[in-house]
Every structure is written in structure tokens, then in C-alpha cells.
Amino acid sequence: MIGEGIKSTNQRKHSYVQDHVEVGFFTDPSVCIGCKACEVACKEWNQVPDDGFTWSGNSYDNTGHLGASTWRHVMFLEQDRQKGNQITGPMGLPTDSQSGLSAVAAAKAEDPFRWVFLSDVCKHCGEAGCLEACPTGSIVRTEVGSVLVQNDVCNGCGYCVVSCPFGVIDRRPEPLPDAGGAFKCTFCYDRQKSGLVPACAKVCPTESIVFGRLDDLRARGAQRVQQLQQSGYHDAQLYDPTETSVRGIHAFFLILGEPEAYGLPPKPQVPTIYLKSAWTSAFATAIASIIATLLAFAFFR
Numbered sequence: 001m002i003g004e005g006i007k008s009t010n011q012r013k014h015s016y017v018q019d020h021v022e023v024g025f026f027t028d029p030s031v032c033i034g035c036k037a038c039e040v041a042c043k044e045w046n047q048v049p050d051d052g053f054t055w056s057g058n059s060y061d062n063t064g065h066l067g068a069s070t071w072r073h074v075m076f077l078e079q080d081r082q083k084g085n086q087i088t089g090p091m092g093l094p095t096d097s098q099s100g101l102s103a104v105a106a107a108k109a110e111d112p113f114r115w116v117f118l119s120d121v122c123k124h125c126g127e128a129g130c131l132e133a134c135p136t137g138s139i140v141r142t143e144v145g146s147v148l149v150q151n152d153v154c155n156g157c158g159y160c161v162v163s164c165p166f167g168v169i170d171r172r173p174e175p176l177p178d179a180g181g182a183f184k185c186t187f188c189y190d191r192q193k194s195g196l197v198p199a200c201a202k203v204c205p206t207e208s209i210v211f212g213r214l215d216d217l218r219a220r221g222a223q224r225v226q227q228l229q230q231s232g233y234h235d236a237q238l239y240d241p242t243e244t245s246v247r248g249i250h251a252f253f254l255i256l257g258e259p260e261a262y263g264l265p266p267k268p269q270v271p272t273i274y275l276k277s278a279w280t281s282a283f284a285t286a287i288a289s290i291i292a293t294l295l296a297f298a299f300f301r
């Protein structure tokens with residue numbers, strides 16, 4: 001897609017909302033440069049308040065995590081592994097005659113290190129825990145398959161917060177505007193209704209975030225994984241939990257390594273799947289209590 005100019009799905013106008021086409025984001029950290037333009041564009045378009053200009057001192061990632069006022073978060077991961085065929089360690093060493101290693105092999109063996117930048121966002125789950133838990137109908141599914149919070153209907157109960165398997169949605173704290181309400185990425189539904197691309201994808205200079213039809217993106221993601229693996233990125237894989245009760249996500253990722261390193265659960269589940277066993281346990285406990293009470297009356301009168 002890069003180099004397609006205004007023909008790129010990140011730049012051209014569309015009618016996905018009117019045509020009821022399921023859309024998504026494919027995010028590829030192998031081309032992300034960590035510029036955070038996506039975070040800034042999201043804040044600007046959606047007028048999301050700042051959540052403190054804190055400097056953690058641990059990382060260049062000063063945003064930290066997704067939250068009520070951070071709808072895009074670019075993770076900065078520092079990992080002690082190589083990136084593809086990257087040569088790590090001091091360069092230009094002479095051949096180590098004692099170990100028998102070539103200069104390149106010796107350098108590769110020393111201090112493997114890589115930066116990985118991944119722009120995280122609400123996953124717009126196929127089965128969304130937040131939507132299922134919302135008692136007011138504030139959270140709805142849109143024509144394009146995304147999950148939208150209508151803030152004027154939200155009563156701030158927080159049920160959605162505990163029901164999100166990814167820890168995305170959150171209530172906005174005082175003294176920020178609209179404090180108490182739950183907020184997260186809207187998938188720029190307002191922009192999409194007008195045929196515009198979500199702000200974060202629109203500005204991404206490397207097309208690490210790609211917006212488009214979900215089926216096209218899934219095919220593109222599979223192709224990219226294959227391409228990277230052939231280029232030495234043997235730990236490249238897609239993160240799209242289609243096999244769990246979440247039933248796939250509309251914002252899916254290519255990841256290098258394991259999902260846990262990105263704070264992504266390997267097998268996320270919608271909490272309501274545990275309802276049946278919870279009610280069964282509660283019922284069994286109630287019956288056992290009644291029997292114990294009756295026995296107590298019968299034997300200790």
C-alpha cells in the first residue's frame with residue numbers, strides 16, 4: 001500500500017458506513033517508527049484532554065497505557081532479542097580464532113537488542129465484553145462492526161470497565177471534562193460517516209496502521225507475516241483471537257514474539273461465558289445452605 005498515494009485505503013474517501021462494510025485496522029510494528037503522530041492526531045480530532053505530561057524515567061513511552069484520555073498508545077518495547085536478521089553487538093570485530101566464530105557470528109551472539117513500537121488501540125471485538133455489560137445501551141455496534149460508546153447515555157456505572165478483556169475502556173477521572181463517564185476509541189465513527197479515514201490511520205507516515213475492509217486486511221496481514229518470516233523474522237505472527245469467545249477483533253496486530261510482551265492476553269474471553277458456571281455454583285451453594293439449616297433445626301432443637 002505504501003507508495004499508492006491517494007489511492008491508498010488510508011487516504012481515499014469511502015462509503016463503508018453507507019454500504020455497511022465491515023472495516024478494521026491492521027497494525028504492523030515492523031514498519032512503525034514510534035513517531036506518535038497517531039496519538040497526537042487522535043487527541044486533536046477527538047479533542048481528548050491531556051492526561052498529564054508525566055515523564056516516567058523508565059522509557060521514552062511517556063503515555064504508559066490506554067485509558068479514558070489515551071485512545072491510541074504507542075508502546076515502546078525494548079527487548080533482548082534480534083529483529084529479523086539484524087546484526088547486534090559491536091561491529092567490525094576480527095575473527096575470533098579461539099572460539100572459531102566469525103566476526104558476524106560473534107557480534108550476533110553479543111547483546112541482542114531490539115526496539116519494537118506498536119500502536120495499541122481498542123480492539124473493537126467481534127463479541128465485546130463492554131457492550132454486553134452496559135446496562136443503559138450506551139455502547140452499540142455500528143454499521144461497520146466497530147463498538148461505539150455514546151457518552152450522553154453513559155451513566156458511569158463502570159460495568160464495561162471490568163468486562164473488557166483487554167483493559168481498554170476506562171472512566172475519566174476528575175477534574176477532566178466529562179469526568180465519571182466511560183471513554184475509549186470511537187473508530188472515528190464521525191469521520192467515517194462522512195467518508196473520511198480515521199485520523200490515526202490518515203496521518204501514519206509509514207502505514208504501520210492500515211484502515212480498510214476487514215477481509216482485505218486479514219489477507220494482507222497473513223501475507224505480511226509470510227513475507228517477514230521469509231526475511232528472518234521467525235517470531236512474526238498475527239494477533240487476532242478468532243478461536244476464543246471474543247470471535248476475532250476489528251483492530252488486529254502483527255506481533256513479533258509472544259502476545260504477553262505487548263500486554264495482550266493470549267486467550268482473551270468475554271466474561272459472560274462464565275455466567276452459567278457462576279449461577280450454577282451460586283444455586284448449589286444456596287441449596288447446600290438450606291439443607292444445612294434444615295439439618296441444624298432437625299438435630300439441635
Ligand code: SF4
Nearest residue numbers: 122123125129130164
Ligand atoms: S477491547 Fe474492550 S473496550 Fe474495546 S470493544 Fe473490546 S471489550 Fe470493548
Ligand code: SF4
Nearest residue numbers: 042185187188198200
Ligand atoms: S480511530 Fe479515531 S478515535 Fe480511534 S484511535 Fe484512531 S483517531 Fe483515535
Ligand code: SF4
Nearest residue numbers: 032033035036038204
Ligand atoms: S503507528 Fe504510524 S503514526 Fe503511530 S507511531 Fe507508528 S509510525 Fe508513527
